[in-house]
Amino acid sequence: MLRLNDGVPELAGPCGPEPWYLEVGPDEDPVEVVSRLSANLLGPPLLAHSTSWRRGRGGVILSFIVVIADGQAPDFEGVPIGRAELARNSATEAARSIAAAQVIEHGLRHLSWLAKEDQVVKGVLSDEWKRLLEGYVPEPFQHV
Amino acid sequence: MLISARMGESESGGARILVVRCDCGFEVRGTGDEVVERMQDHARNVHNMTATREQVLDRATSA
Numbered sequence: 001m002l003r004l005n006d007g008v009p010e011l012a013g014p015c016g017p018e019p020w021y022l023e024v025g026p027d028e029d030p031v032e033v034v035s036r037l038s039a040n041l042l043g044p045p046l047l048a049h050s051t052s053w054r055r056g057r058g059g060v061i062l063s064f065i066v067v068i069a070d071g072q073a074p075d076f077e078g079v080p081i082g083r084a085e086l087a088r089n090s091a092t093e094a095a096r097s098i099a100a101a102q103v104i105e106h107g108l109r110h111l112s113w114l115a116k117e118d119q120v121v122k123g124v125l126s127d128e129w130k131r132l133l134e135g136y137v138p139e140p141f142q143h144v
Numbered sequence: 145m146l147i148s149a150r151m152g153e154s155e156s157g158g159a160r161i162l163v164v165r166c167d168c169g170f171e172v173r174g175t176g177d178e179v180v181e182r183m184q185d186h187a188r189n190v191h192n193m194t195a196t197r198e199q200v201l202d203r204a205t206s207a
């Protein structure tokens with residue numbers, strides 16, 4: 001869950017700086033679950049986008065970036081996001097252990113790509129967000 | 145299951161006070177009934193998970 005605070009992207013949400021894990025049942029749509037719980041807990045998000053996948057916790061973990069408006073959900077403390085090197089093993093094998101920071105870094109690179117390629121994302125993100133994402137190398141969806 | 149597991153108990157005026165902690169940092173403390181209800185609410189509202197009473201109590205620790 002990302003929002004801008006004085007031009008600095010920060011991670012916010014019910015789990016603060018920890019990854020926010022949601023369980024998705026076999027009959028559920030991951031995008032619907034992420035959007036619904038985000039809206040319930042923080043108010044309607046600007047966008048919710050799946051950015052990568054990996055194996056873990058006995059299943060498949062889909063990573064989502066959810067962007068909320070500046071100043072939205074002030075009750076949830078935000079943590080400024082630092083830049084992290086992406087975790088990679090090989091082209092065919094996902095990195096075994098990936099720090100949340102690296103997942104977020106990829107998410108921001110993917111968001112940078114969407115901000116150029118996706119008309120909906122382009123329309124939703126503020127100019128400040130787009131300027132900030134210029135600093136990230138655009139990357140399509142991938143497993144990390 | 146996200147909720148971490150440790151078991152223990154303490155006496156507080158005869159009431160057994162338990163603590164259950166979720167991986168996300170959320171923590172509840174109280175009697176068995178209280179921690180079960182609040183952790184089930186947390187699991188459902190925050191993680192879209194269904195936790196049984198046994199699953200919550202299996203992961204309780206002393207206050």
Ligand SMILES: [Zn+2]
Pocket residue numbers: 146166167168169170186190191
């Ligand atoms: Zn939790």
